[in-house]
Amino acid sequence: MIQHQSYDYVFLGAGCASLSIVVRILKNSQFDGKKILLIDKAPKVQNDRTWCYWEKENGFFDDIVYKRWDTISFYSEEYSSDMTIAPYQYKMIRGIDFYDHCFRIIAQYPNVELAYGNIDTFSRKGRQLSISLDGGNYVLDAGEVFNSVVQPDKDSTKSIELLQHFKGWVVETAKDFFNPAIATMMDFRVHQKEGTTFSYVLPFDARTALVEYTLFTKQLLPQQQYDEELKNYISKHLEIENFIVREAEFGVIPMSSRRFKYEENGIYHIGTAGGQTKASSGYTFQFIQKHSQQVVDYLGAGRQLSRIGATPKRFRFYDNVLLYILYYNKLPGDRIFTRLFKRNKPQQVLRFLDNETSLADELKIIATLPTMPFLSAAMRQL
Ligand SMILES: Cc1cc2nc3c(=O)[nH]c(=O)nc-3n(C[C@H](O)[C@H](O)[C@H](O)COP(=O)(O)OP(=O)(O)OC[C@H]3O[C@@H](n4cnc5c(N)ncnc54)[C@H](O)[C@@H]3O)c2cc1C
Numbered sequence: 001m002i003q004h005q006s007y008d009y010v011f012l013g014a015g016c017a018s019l020s021i022v023v024r025i026l027k028n029s030q031f032d033g034k035k036i037l038l039i040d041k042a043p044k045v046q047n048d049r050t051w052c053y054w055e056k057e058n059g060f061f062d063d064i065v066y067k068r069w070d071t072i073s074f075y076s077e078e079y080s081s082d083m084t085i086a087p088y089q090y091k092m093i094r095g096i097d098f099y100d101h102c103f104r105i106i107a108q109y110p111n112v113e114l115a116y117g118n119i120d121t122f123s124r125k126g127r128q129l130s131i132s133l134d135g136g137n138y139v140l141d142a143g144e145v146f147n148s149v150v151q152p153d154k155d156s157t158k159s160i161e162l163l164q165h166f167k168g169w170v171v172e173t174a175k176d177f178f179n180p181a182i183a184t185m186m187d188f189r190v191h192q193k194e195g196t197t198f199s200y201v202l203p204f205d206a207r208t209a210l211v212e213y214t215l216f217t218k219q220l221l222p223q224q225q226y227d228e229e230l231k232n233y234i235s236k237h238l239e240i241e242n243f244i245v246r247e248a249e250f251g252v253i254p255m256s257s258r259r260f261k262y263e264e265n266g267i268y269h270i271g272t273a274g275g276q277t278k279a280s281s282g283y284t285f286q287f288i289q290k291h292s293q294q295v296v297d298y299l300g301a302g303r304q305l306s307r308i309g310a311t312p313k314r315f316r317f318y319d320n321v322l323l324y325i326l327y328y329n330k331l332p333g334d335r336i337f338t339r340l341f342k343r344n345k346p347q348q349v350l351r352f353l354d355n356e357t358s359l360a361d362e363l364k365i366i367a368t369l370p371t372m373p374f375l376s377a378a379m380r381q382l
Helices: 015-027 095-104 221-235 285-300 314-329 333-343 345-351 359-367 373-379
Strands: 006-012 036-040 050-055 067-069 071-075 080-084 091-095 112-116 119-125 127-131 137-148 161-172 182-187 194-207 208-217 242-254 267-269
Touching: 006 015, 015 036, 015 091, 015 095, 015 137, 015 267, 015 285, 036 067, 050 095, 050 285, 067 194, 071 333, 080 127, 091 095, 091 182, 095 285, 119 137, 161 221, 208 221, 208 242, 314 333, 314 373, 333 345
Parallel strands: 006 036, 006 137, 036 112, 071 182, 137 267
Antiparallel strands: 050 091, 067 091, 071 080, 119 127, 127 137, 161 208, 161 242, 182 194, 194 208
């Protein structure tokens, strides 16, 4: 299955993080002719996820942005608002467009090899990479090795683990119902019986939108319950009774206080496996993009990848404080996000969620949140 014995770069897993690095490498003539191996369990033929993120300028994948919005809305029982977010835009990329785009580029380069199979184990000693793939053992000579297959937590007792899980439907209506100019980022008007729960709505046009039902809780729901909640939300809050479900997606993202290792025995963990999923929000796409650019810049400059800085400690601290509060139900998530959006400019909230604020900004934001639960959770984390 694996054709050659020696590669400059090997990627275990060929999803968002690996493809984001590989395409950047291929577009940079500095890396011409470098031998690359990408391994995944199966070819990407399905629209298995939809990425939303915000950005000020045109990003690396701007050509495949399916829809973008200048205004986002927030709803809760206490506060609702439409917010213009300039200079940011809220952007959406469909998984299948991303995969097609990346593999179309990859197909133009004979120096990139694709191999499919289940990666059971892998380890590295010097340049020697050992992989067990579908039960077969391979020993390769590898320059750099990147892994995006999430590894089990060796010390899970120490970390707080929540799941962000969601089901989404692309719904189509016979009449105009949606305002395509506004994306609903969070709508907390749904019941909070299971824990922090919200819906979001991404309208593509007046008659089509992706509607998602999302929870930050310890356990998944039975599949049928997501469907019922979606139906309720669409009927009660969007006031739509007749619609067709064009597509469905279901996802689970770990929200964990676990300290993901970036480098382990000469292998670089990337994407969710490398801790690029923000523990308190599940947003990952932009963190992957920023990190991928850094990786390629470092490789190009001949700098050691281990020198790429980790997420600043204080942001991990904020994430863990929020996780602790949600995990132990110290404060309902809808109240926290309501305060965040009600008392801060949306651009400031987005910058904060991007880990791009200054300490002074963060102190101002923290001051808008309920003091006591955050203080006691912070003391616990310290
Ligand atoms: C449905 C869904 C929606 C999401 N929406 C957003 C969003 O709107 N915004 C945002 O910022 N983030 C979002 N995320 C989170 C995050 O951006 C994605 O999970 C992203 O794909 C993570 O990239 P990755 O490369 O780490 O993992 P993946 O893209 O999942 O890539 C990992 C690859 O490894 C392969 N693999 C796994 N195990 C094995 C194995 N044993 N052997 C071989 N191959 C293996 C998989 O097939 C996969 O291709 C979403 C996640 C999901 C699941």
